[in-house]
Amino acid sequence: MSNSLNRMKLSEGVHFSTIADSRFKTNRISVHFLLPLTRETVTTNALLPFLLTKGYQGCPDFTQLSRKLSQLYSASLTGNVKKMGDSQVITLTASSIDNRYALEGEDVTTEICEILLRSIFEPVTENGVFRASEVDLERQSLIDAIESELNEKRRYAISRAQAVMCDKEPYGIPKNGYVSDAKEITPQSAFDAYRNMLRTAQVEIICTGGGDFSEAREAFAKAFSSMDRAAVAIARPDVNVQVEALKDVEEQMAVTQSKLVLGFRVTDPDLAAVRMMVSVLGGSPSSLLFMNVREKLSLCYYCAASYDRHKGILLIDSGVEKDNISLARTEILKQLETIHEDAFTDEEMESARLSLMDAFRTVSDDAASLEAFYLGQIYSGRTYTPEEEAGLLTQVSRKEIVRAAQSAALDTVYLLTSKQA
Amino acid sequence: MKRQLIENRRIQEQYIRVEHPSGLTILLCPMPGYSSAYALFGTKYGSIDTTFKTGTDDDFVTVPEGIAHFLEHKLFEDENGEDAFKLYAQTGASANAFTSFDRTCYLFSCTDHFERSLEILLDFVQSPYFSDKSVAKEQGIIGQEIKMYQDNPGWRVMFNMLGCMYEKNPVKIDIAGTVESIARIDKDLLYRCYRTFYNLHNMVLAVTGNFDVDTVLRVADKVLKKAEPIQIETKIPEEPDSVFRKEFVQQLSVGVPMFHIGFKEKACEGMDMVRASVETDILLEILAGETSPLYRRMYDSGLINTTFETESFTGRGFFGSIFGGESRNPRGVLAQLLEEIQRLKQEGIAREDFDRSRKAIYGRRLRAFNDIEEVASMLVYAQFAGVDLYAAIDYAAQVSYEAIQQRFLKQFDPQHAVLSIIEPAE
Numbered sequence: 001m002s003n004s005l006n007r008m009k010l011s012e013g014v015h016f017s018t019i020a021d022s023r024f025k026t027n028r029i030s031v032h033f034l035l036p037l038t039r040e041t042v043t044t045n046a047l048l049p050f051l052l053t054k055g056y057q058g059c060p061d062f063t064q065l066s067r068k069l070s071q072l073y074s075a076s077l078t079g080n081v082k083k084m085g086d087s088q089v090i091t092l093t094a095s096s097i098d099n100r101y102a103l104e105g106e107d108v109t110t111e112i113c114e115i116l117l118r119s120i121f122e123p124v125t126e127n128g129v130f131r132a133s134e135v136d137l138e139r140q141s142l143i144d145a146i147e148s149e150l151n152e153k154r155r156y157a158i159s160r161a162q163a164v165m166c167d168k169e170p171y172g173i174p175k176n177g178y179v180s181d182a183k184e185i186t187p188q189s190a191f192d193a194y195r196n197m198l199r200t201a202q203v204e205i206i207c208t209g210g211g212d213f214s215e216a217r218e219a220f221a222k223a224f225s226s227m228d229r230a231a232v233a234i235a236r237p238d239v240n241v242q243v244e245a246l247k248d249v250e251e252q253m254a255v256t257q258s259k260l261v262l263g264f265r266v267t268d269p270d271l272a273a274v275r276m277m278v279s280v281l282g283g284s285p286s287s288l289l290f291m292n293v294r295e296k297l298s299l300c301y302y303c304a305a306s307y308d309r310h311k312g313i314l315l316i317d318s319g320v321e322k323d324n325i326s327l328a329r330t331e332i333l334k335q336l337e338t339i340h341e342d343a344f345t346d347e348e349m350e351s352a353r354l355s356l357m358d359a360f361r362t363v364s365d366d367a368a369s370l371e372a373f374y375l376g377q378i379y380s381g382r383t384y385t386p387e388e389e390a391g392l393l394t395q396v397s398r399k400e401i402v403r404a405a406q407s408a409a410l411d412t413v414y415l416l417t418s419k420q421a
Numbered sequence: 422m423k424r425q426l427i428e429n430r431r432i433q434e435q436y437i438r439v440e441h442p443s444g445l446t447i448l449l450c451p452m453p454g455y456s457s458a459y460a461l462f463g464t465k466y467g468s469i470d471t472t473f474k475t476g477t478d479d480d481f482v483t484v485p486e487g488i489a490h491f492l493e494h495k496l497f498e499d500e501n502g503e504d505a506f507k508l509y510a511q512t513g514a515s516a517n518a519f520t521s522f523d524r525t526c527y528l529f530s531c532t533d534h535f536e537r538s539l540e541i542l543l544d545f546v547q548s549p550y551f552s553d554k555s556v557a558k559e560q561g562i563i564g565q566e567i568k569m570y571q572d573n574p575g576w577r578v579m580f581n582m583l584g585c586m587y588e589k590n591p592v593k594i595d596i597a598g599t600v601e602s603i604a605r606i607d608k609d610l611l612y613r614c615y616r617t618f619y620n621l622h623n624m625v626l627a628v629t630g631n632f633d634v635d636t637v638l639r640v641a642d643k644v645l646k647k648a649e650p651i652q653i654e655t656k657i658p659e660e661p662d663s664v665f666r667k668e669f670v671q672q673l674s675v676g677v678p679m680f681h682i683g684f685k686e687k688a689c690e691g692m693d694m695v696r697a698s699v700e701t702d703i704l705l706e707i708l709a710g711e712t713s714p715l716y717r718r719m720y721d722s723g724l725i726n727t728t729f730e731t732e733s734f735t736g737r738g739f740f741g742s743i744f745g746g747e748s749r750n751p752r753g754v755l756a757q758l759l760e761e762i763q764r765l766k767q768e769g770i771a772r773e774d775f776d777r778s779r780k781a782i783y784g785r786r787l788r789a790f791n792d793i794e795e796v797a798s799m800l801v802y803a804q805f806a807g808v809d810l811y812a813a814i815d816y817a818a819q820v821s822y823e824a825i826q827q828r829f830l831k832q833f834d835p836q837h838a839v840l841s842i843i844e845p846a847e
Contacts, residue, residue, distance in 0.1 A: 023454040025432075025791050050727070062720075066711035070777045073784025097784050101432065103818065137721065144726045144747055147676030151574050254674050254846045256568040286510030295504060298558065301565040319569050347510070354513025354533075361532035362457045362515075365630070365793060 004385050005206075005374045010221045013231025014203040015378075018213050019370050025101055027109050027209030028367045029116055029216060030093040032375055033201035034234050037088040037170040043142070043177025044185050044193040048090055049079020050138040051130055051190065056118040068115065073097045075112045077119060084379050085310035086170035086237040090197060092120060095367075098210050109211045113219065121198075121223050129191040139185055146176045150253070153416065154302075157259035158317055161414035164249045165263040171237065171311050200232045204378055208367040236380070239312030241265050243409040250415045257301070257319045258417040260328060264314040264336075268407035271309055272392040273400035277408075278307040279352035280344055280401060281335060282316060286351045288335040288344065289316065299328040310380060314408055322417055329413065339405035342398065349401065353393055360390035422638075429811040431818060434790060436800065436810060437634060443645035444621035448800045448810075449637060450629045452793060458535050458632035461797040462542050463526035463625050465805045466618035468596040469657065469738060470523075475617050476652035484614060485605040486591070487563070487598015490520040492611055494559055496527070500550040505541060514538040522592050523737040524805060525618075530794070536636050543626070543644040549615045551608040560603055567597050574675045574843045578745065581669045582681040585839035588665040589658035592739045621648040627800035630793035657738045662687065664839050672846040677726075679843040680751035682744040682758060683734075686832050691807045694735055699782065699816045700828045701733035701742055706778040707770055707825075708761065708833075709744060715761040724753050737805070742833070751842045762833045770829060775822045783817040790814075 007017040035045055054062045069075045075096035082089050094116035096108045124131060150156045159174060166172030205220055207213040243265055268274050282289035282305025289303045303318040320328045338344050363369045363386040373386055384392070423440040436450035468490060472483045497505045497518070509516045514531035516538075527546050531538050570576045580595055587593040597603075628637055664685050689697055709715050709731050719725045729746035748754050789795040796810075803810045 021454075023452070023791075026788055063712060063714065063717045066716075067777060070706070070710070070712045070781040072780075073787070074781035075784070097787055101787055103780070103783065137723065140723055141726045144677045144728075148728070148747060149676065151675050151679075153572050153674075256571045257565065284510070285504075285506035285516070290506075291504075294562075298561045298565075301562065301569050319565070321565060321568070351510030351513070355510070355515065358457075358513040358515060358530075358532050362530060364456050367791070 011224045012229045014224045016205045016217050016220055019208045022210035024209045024367055026095055026097055027211040028095040029113060029207045030091055030371055031120060032204040033090040033197050034087050035201050037086050037173050039173055042088055042173050043181035044189055045088055045090055046081045046176045047138055047142050047185055047190055048194055049081055050141050052092060052119050052123060053077050053079040055124050057122040057124055058118055060124040072108050072111055077115060081175050083175045087234050113216045117219055117223060129187040132187050135187045135190055139182055143179050143182050146179050153255055153259055157261050157416045161261035161263050161412060164247055164414050165412035198227060199230055202231055202234045204375060206371050208371050237311050240267055243411045246410060247412040252417060252419045255418050258322050258325055260318050260320050260325060261414040262316040263412035264408040265411050266312050266314050266408045268404040270400060272396050273404040274307060275356060276352060276396045277339060277401045277404035278305050278314060279356045280339060280348055281305045283352060284355040288338060292335060293331050297331060299324050299331060336405060342402045357390040357393055360386045432790060441641050444648040445645055446625045446804060447641060448627045449634050450796055451632060452630050455630040455793055457530050457532045458630040459530045459793040459797050460539055460542055461526050461528045461627045461801055462546055463524050463801045464618050465623050466525050467521050467523040468594060469591040470655045471591050472656040473617060474654050481656055484610050486594045486602040488606055488614055489525055490597050491563060491603055491606050492614055493518050493520045493525050495551055496546060496549060498555055505545040508541045512538045520596055535632050536640060539640045540644055547646055551611045553608060556608055563597060563603055564600050567600055574673045574679055577671060578679045578681045578841050578843045581671055582683045582839060582841035585666045585669050585841060586664050586683050586685045587660060590660045590739060617653055620651040622650050625801055625804045627797040629797040664837055668840045670842045670844060672844050675843055675845050677747040678749060679747050681841045682755050683839045684742045684833050685837045686740045688738050688740045694806055695808050695812045695816060698733050698735045699813055699820060700825055702782045703778045703825055704829055705731040705742060706781055707774045719757055724748055724750055755840050759835050770826055775825055779820060786814040786817050
């Protein structure tokens with residue numbers, strides 16, 4: 001299975017990629033706009049996916065748009081915001097069943113591509129800016145999304161830990177921005193952000209599926225060629241941050257189970273080695289954290305390690321009972337020490353390797369996973385396929401895993417716990 | 422060994438059904454081009470099966486709430502205290518298990534060493550070992566899991582809704598039970614549940630994706646232990662048609678209030694359940710999907726936001742419709758919904774709304790066939806419901822306007838509506 005990416009330049013800072021795969025019964029086109037993550041722009045940018053998925057000039061009414069999509073066998077047009085390193089990524093995705101499966105022989109693929117294009121390039125305006133009534137509604141949706149971030153306590157604790165850890169770096173800024181800033185957004189400021197996104201963002205268009213995407217490529221090339229582009233190069237974040245003083249932060253909320261997050265800076269540049277280290281530590285149910293802190297000691301319900309390669313940050317997050325917090329913290333750090341001191345077994349190392357290789361090979365079975373994988377590769381300037389990334393892991397030695405662990409420095413301890421003593 | 426090929430022309434799919442001499446039904450769906458294989462080994466036993474007996478038992482037994490889920494956790498451990506995860510670690514497979522209202526499933530996905538992983542799966546699920554000590558330890562771990570769910574507003578809003586809908590049906594009970602109920606679990610009860618429900622005649626193995634059919638059959642011949650046919654009787658208390666209570670409000674740490682509106686409907690089985698589920702999905706799309714005037718009115722007036730969703734809720738012994746999301750005025754959402762139901766019942770459903778919504782539901786069902794995990798879970802669902810894998814998508818492609826209209830008049834009775842709200846804690 002090749003599943004390789006075929007990427008070509010359309011215009012300044014705009015690239016079009018295809019991952020051809022006839023196994024999928026669906027086609028998926030995503031347009032990713034990569035922008036610098038800044039306190040001033042984050043919130044208004046985050047409003048754009050809400051605004052741009054509610055209609056376009058030829059179909060200004062949201063209900064009409066929904067009906068069009070529904071008619072196309074429940075095709076979808078979705079907007080999304082995420083963080084990648086010190087960048088904010090605004091994404092619009094259109095997805096539909098492939099023409100082969102249409103009950104009445106419709107050309108679903110062409111139609112959905114047109115809806116996506118128009119949503120991006122022909123938004124509904126009044127007096128040269130977004131409609132005030134739409135901005136009012138979507139502003140509230142954005143505020144709701146920001147306020148609801150605390151609903152999922154595990155994710156919320158991770159996001160707070162990142163904010164504490166990177167309070168002086170763009171990465172510490174939440175992806176959806178801030179409620180106070182959202183309240184200040186006007187139709188004019190939203191439209192300015194939109195124009196700025198089209199003009200300056202690095203644009204990655206990625207198509208996945210069994211369809212023919214050549215028409216889509218022509219259409220996007222044409223749309224961007226008429227733009228006066230001044231693309232801003234996306235800077236890779238500095239991953240060589242030295243820890244000065246440990247940040248130890250506790251926050252309180254009405255929760256039954258406490259959340260403990262430990263953040264480390266990892267400076268080792270050997271990605272495959274760091275991945276192996278993180279997998280041995282807490283990447284699977286056979287990892288040190290799961291086997292010892294959860295299974296043997298019953299200190300946490302979950303305890304896992306994850307690594308953000310774009311930012312060089314390792315996070316260990318766990319759900320613990322209040323009485324067990326300090327013991328859990330000690331035991332978690334002990335597991336990292338085990339790797340530091342080269343005291344893990346070959347079995348632990350090999351199972352981590354197998355589990356990680358398996359995860360890479362599984363990427364190709366899902367269109368959204370493939371797309372996310374390749375966007376990450378493009379961002380970090382790597383050209384390997386999932387299979388090749390899996391292959392690199394076979395060469396990582398024990399010595400390299402130890403070295404990767406030794407390059408990890410504890411930067412932040414974040415605790416979310418209940419109010420009562 | 423009985424072997425049968427089941428094909429569907431419309432979506433160009435097929436699978437093989439094998440009645441293995443051990444008593445197990447094996448459903449095999451190789452999917453060319455996929456990298457991973459996915460195996461699901463399930464028993465028709467879930468959180469609702471709290472009162473039961475076998476053909477040879479004298480009396481019914483009522484077991485503590487949460488025991489099916491507890492048993493799922495315990496099966497992973499062998500008599501030496503070793504975890505099945507440790508065995509999977511040698512193959513690189515990614516393994517897990519889950520317990521739902523009406524089934525318990527053990528699964529793995531892998532891209533390599535499939536045969537060994539399948540052996541591990543079939544072997545550990547057939548090898549129970551429970552001791553007083555290991556039960557006591559698990560009570561600690563599951564106690565933490567229960568606490569974690571107490572903080573989960575999405576979970577609470579759902580179970581509080583079920584608590585309103587049902588008076589006696591055990592579907593209202595949290596799948597993991599409570600700290601108090603799991604304290605009453607002991608090894609003898611676990612063995613009794615195991616011997617009743619983990620009989621291969623009550624189970625199914627579904628495998629999808631990248632694997633070889635003969636490999637599965639070879640492993641099955643080697644590892645499966647022949648089971649005697651079993652007769653299982655489960656008792657689900659008689660449930661009135663009426664709802665238990667109309668509303669329940671709980672306070673938790675949430676940013677925006679959350680709600681679930683539920684309509685309690687009469688449960689059904691087999692093909693009736695498939696039809697009920699497809700027709701209800703279409704009705705939900707017509708009534709409150711993004712294409713509906715109701716959705717638009719509620720969205721434009723700020724009553725709902727983008728989190729608003731609908732779903733039909735079907736399983737063994739229960740059936741209903743759910744409307745959920747975030748709202749600063751959930752009672753306003755319910756009022757608008759009831760008003761729209763009344764209007765549509767009087768005026769009837771527009772043909773074009775029906776046509777469009779049917780296509781949408783067909784498209785949604787088709788998408789599921791992209792995903793090896795979804796296909797496996799649909800296979801298990803279909804087997805336990807006693808229908809074919811393609812029954813639902815075929816029905817969605819051809820369901821009539823009249824059937825939808827008739828169902829609409831039967832369902833969505835305002836007397837059967839309940840409201841669950843999670844308000845932000847002070």
